[in-house]
Amino acid sequence: MLANLTIDNGRLWDMLMETAAIGGTPKGGIRRLSLSDEDRRVRDWFRRECEALGCTVHVDTAGNMVAIRPGKDPTKKPIAMGSHLDTQPTGGKFDGILGVLGGLEVMKTLHQAGYETSSPVALVNWTNEEGARFSPSMVGSAVYAGVYSQAQMDAYKDKDGVTQGEALDAIGYRGQEKPGSLGFQAYFELHIEQGPILEEEGQTIGIVTGIQGIKWFTCTILGRESHAGTTPMAYRRDALAAFAEAATEIRKIALDHGGLATIGIVSAHPGSPNIIPGEVRFTLDMRHHQDAELKHMVTKAKVAIAEASTRHDAAYTVEPLQDSPAQPFDETCIAMVRAATEKLGLKAREITSGAGHDAMYTARVCPTSMIFVPCAEGLSHNEAESATQADCGHGAQVLLEAVLAYDARG
């Protein structure tokens, strides 16, 4: 039987606003780059809060902080919650932070009720999720999951040439434990959606079923540069005309497959109003939550580029730039989030995450799922990022219910 515990959304909101002052910007956002002094300050705050609840705060060699609240059975691995407290240079008050502070509110609720879980409950603050100061992103959870080595993580440099290892040492958050050595039974991450779906549909909770696969390409169409006034349409090898046809077709492919396709960069060369472009370069970002579908989409997109190029007697190249496979979440974890929304009577829908999250890496080593709440106009990585107190509270309540349900399954 599950306890009827209720989180305090006012207390959660107060924590969000209190910590937003650490690196707070005049426009209401946060600048709290990974391993900066602001990051150190919010980590110190987080450690104090967790210790005040009787948690033990472990810090691993990647700087990941794991606060553990003991359960009745010390032989069980912890059920974990978490996200990150670092932000983009002009970040908002919710991306990542809601997942950590929502978890802290769960801890406070358990503590206040004196509720004893069977398994220990863990709350993680992952190092450098954003990748804004040190690229790549999600490095703390990647080292945790064994995707990168500690040495790789340490070697990445910021633009001033400071290594991530040096910065970690400098703020005093290099722990002794080996990342991943604690091990989790499961991992739940609460996050703002960072997209418009929940808000547009009037949903309160997104039951996240996985993270989309992403493939990036740089593409070139090579026609023939010629004079816009003296080259009849029939004689043209217009790279821009081929590009336009391919772009329209690629959009249709994404729609047909229920995936996403984006051309974010395009340039025509030599770039003069009266010269027919001999070359067009562009990027292609394709995403789908199923790798097989994504592969089909990419195959069809290449055909679309090839056919459009052929129609205009042009050559083309499609070079892979990035490839991140789809990461489905654990069915049991997903079911517990769904059950929580049903129990609470919250409007909810299944959703896939278009962005990467630490949960993408934890999913490789333990059962994982995520909980999304709406954010205003889908805006994120922006100082104007916004979510309501009520929605943040609903998200934290679902997080609590999911953790307790996972704990109750024994």
Add this chain to the structure above:
Amino acid sequence: MLANLTIDNGRLWDMLMETAAIGGTPKGGIRRLSLSDEDRRVRDWFRRECEALGCTVHVDTAGNMVAIRPGKDPTKKPIAMGSHLDTQPTGGKFDGILGVLGGLEVMKTLHQAGYETSSPVALVNWTNEEGARFSPSMVGSAVYAGVYSQAQMDAYKDKDGVTQGEALDAIGYRGQEKPGSLGFQAYFELHIEQGPILEEEGQTIGIVTGIQGIKWFTCTILGRESHAGTTPMAYRRDALAAFAEAATEIRKIALDHGGLATIGIVSAHPGSPNIIPGEVRFTLDMRHHQDAELKHMVTKAKVAIAEASTRHDAAYTVEPLQDSPAQPFDETCIAMVRAATEKLGLKAREITSGAGHDAMYTARVCPTSMIFVPCAEGLSHNEAESATQADCGHGAQVLLEAVLAYDARG
């Protein structure tokens, strides 16, 4: 009755190669910017050659050089030939030069035969056709036709701040005569096509019926910038998707109307692989030899941009950048060029000029037409610009025939 005079294509070719050394580049092209020392040297050469044929060389205040060979009837206005001897910074050996030296070859043929025309025959070297050093282009013929004033021409500056008037004075080619004061009965200009049609069709002569109207626009499509991973296709306001559809439709419009449409510049903003472009900026160049058709094409292109924008919930702007009306040539002059090709048994077709030429301005003040000869691969404004000795000769022969035919009509 017309004389059976034949130009010497070897002599013409030798003149082309001899003068190509004045500003000749290592890659076989010419750098002979308007009013440069190289321009002065070729002008000096041109004056000497014309004077050696008994011509009087007039220089007007715009620096236009007009060599006049007297006719039997001094009350008649001259029948003129001409083009320009200045080049692009990395120009070829034929653009403009063929028209002047082809005319000079006509003069030499008349002189050698001792042939007396009824009307005087004039040969013009127009100042600054290319517009490469001082913009705009075709300024000498424009002042001749009263399109620009002498003061306007003098005031244009090169990138070093030297005015066109100063440069004209500096090379000693500021004459006393008022541009246009001589007056021409007719004007014929021989030129390389600068496009691929004649070569591709195996034609020797293009009977040029006019110069296309040109309209340039700068366009913007304004959608909404958003995250490529978290924004479903249905929620996007993708400026690039709207652009692609509009571009394809605009191409169809040009094909339907027998005109030309070129998008030479395009950029997507903010310009990141994983951000859906909120803004796309592009140029649009539309051309047709009939102004009414060009107007229809532009109207339909605006509708295409509007409809594509609407489909993607985007706004748009279309701002005029340049507008040059179509310039049809004189029916009589055209007929004389056609008759010459028939007499000579040369493969010929009617063609409109996609590029501007001095003939565009002379056509405003006297009966005008042009004669095109093929150039290799349609290449021009390029050091690799190329035409054959035979084709240059055929062009000069047609020029001679047309001038004599015009003279014979009395």
